[in-house]
Amino acid sequence: MSTFLGESVTIIEGLENYRFQKEIPYPVELGHEPSGIVLDIGSEVKDFKIGDRVGGPIDGSFASHVVTIPKKLVKIPDSVENPEYCLAEPLGCISNMVRTARPEYGDFVAVIGCGTMGLLTLSALKQMPLQGLIAIDLQDSRLEWAKRLGAQFILNPKRDDCEQFIQDLTHNQGVDIAIEITGKLKGLEMASLIIRNASFYGYQGRGRIIASSFYAGDQIMSNTLGYQLMFKSPIVASVHPWHSLNFIEDVAKGVWGYQKHFLPLDQLVTHEFCLEDLAKGFEAASGKDIDYLKGVIIME
Known part of the structure; x- marks a missing residue:
């Protein structure tokens, strides 16, 4: 699962964006705040195993698969309810x-x-x-x-x-x-x-x-x-x-807050889209739908 960030909407619309101070260099990787399952690991990876549910501050996640490094990830415990909505980065x-x-x-x-x-x-x-x-x-x-x-x-x-x-x-x-x-x-x-x-x-x-x-x-x-x-x-x-002294630590604490129902992100997901309907998701996230709070892309 992945979701929309405000900056992704400004990139799509060709507006000013904090990552690119001048002209936006297309093509760009889009997709933010993913939650997913580890499918494979490198030989030096010790803290994660195949099958772990993870999340973290990763870009480029409007895709079926993403390659990243361990220090950008936190585990989402098996005991978490509705784990697919535990989007670790915004919780952090x-x-x-x-x-x-x-x-x-x-x-x-x-x-x-x-x-x-x-x-x-x-x-x-x-x-x-x-x-x-x-x-x-x-x-x-x-x-x-x-x-x-x-x-x-x-x-x-x-x-x-x-x-x-x-x-x-x-x-x-x-x-x-x-x-x-x-x-x-x-x-x-x-x-x-x-x-x-x-x-x-x-x-x-x-x-x-x-x-x-x-x-x-x-x-x-x-x-x-x-x-x-x-x-x-x-x-x-x-x-x-x-600004955080240790953002991954903040991300882990955000996941803990979701687990304890202090941060009920799952309740705030108002729109779900498949990857093929990405354009509809951007339209909703752009502010044209007043009922929009959080939209997600579900990878089927």
Whole structure:
């Protein structure tokens, strides 16, 4: 099984892509986040055996077979329910984000963007003793998912004054942690508006903004975003796999979270396609289907 990443859609559409800073050199390998079975191993491979179910950060998996190296793989235990949906790489990204955020007892945490990654992040944070867990998204259907997975408060900026609500909720402090997963600078701007202030006049810990987007295209940083980042001086972490001190360890912890039902990725798969229908999958993943959360390619 393999799945779609946002960057794969931008490659197909010929748009800017983080792997290729200039013109995209076609043909390119596509396919991301695979889960599969080991069919053969090299003579020096010691940690895996034929028949193991594995996953990891591997590209080029829109194919029936993939060749890779052991250090990119983790085992998916036999005891895992619905193991085919245990897509290890995005689960590792959730582990990386939550561990970087370091939420503490009694914190207020907001997740901005309730696609698959935002919803999984909410589900992970639900396990922690937070004073308030807030979900923010423009789609009510995704906010309903957020509530189901543990959000205590749901906000839609199209009708809710998110900044005022959070000021009231936190006694004019702002959230301790804002996790931005929208792909848009407007999402980062929202994070900057609701994060707590640092203080000139006595210790008040800096808030933390966890930014997992790469803000593709010709997005422009607003004056509001620049001012809020300057004035509030939060810690801003660009949390991508390269940020992790040991991403494969994060991947293994993500698989553990799936096994324990903390990260219910199997519940969020809304679309399944065979390899021959790859074009339909890209169309759904491009945002044209508002019910799309996670699409997968099943190799028959």
